[in-house]
Amino acid sequence: MPVAHTDYDTTVFEGDQQLFVKQTAMEQLKQDCLKDCSSYEGRRMAVTFRTGIERKAPIPINFLLKIYAFPTHSPKNPNCSWLFPAHIHSITANPKDAQQSIITFKNGRSIVLNTPAIILNKQMHRTTYCIYVFS
Known part of the structure; x- marks a missing residue:
């Protein structure tokens, strides 16, 4: 999640931990894609080519481990x-x-996001489709 703070740019929830990271979420995603030998832009183009999803496309970060992420808004x-x-x-x-969603994670943690649930559920379905196409 993006954060306006002088010491960090992003809050990451990983398991039971809350981490404060100096990189933006986009910088982290781009770095993670490069670790798997591709660029963010290349992954995004492949998703659009294979699925037709052009806006708010889910991103396969690691195909082997089936790690995918989706944006809540335009990545810009x-x-x-x-x-x-x-x-x-x-x-x-x-x-x-109604303009907010409650995301409950498998570990029981919940967060509130300023995006309607109908949009986030659509993003979940798009990501599931993306996983299917690339599997």
């Missing part, structure tokens, strides 16, 4: 967070604000 939007479907238990609408 500074408020864009990236979610990893393998860790998501559920996405529900926030009963207090």
Whole structure:
């Protein structure tokens, strides 16, 4: 999740840990794609070519380990967070604000995002389709 802070740019939830990282989420994703011998841009182009998904495309970070992520907004939007479907238990609408979602992870942690649940569920379905196509 992006954060406006002087000491770090991103908050990462990994397992039971909350990490504060100096890189942006996009910088991290690009670096992770390069570790798997491809660029973010190349992965994005492959997803569009194979699936037809052009906007807010899910990104296969590691094909072998089946690590995929999807954006909550346009990746160019500074408020864009990236979610990893393998860790998501559920996405529900926030009963207090229909423009927000409650993401519950498999470890029981929940976060609130400023994106409607219908959009995030669509992103989950797109990512599942992407996983199917690349498997």
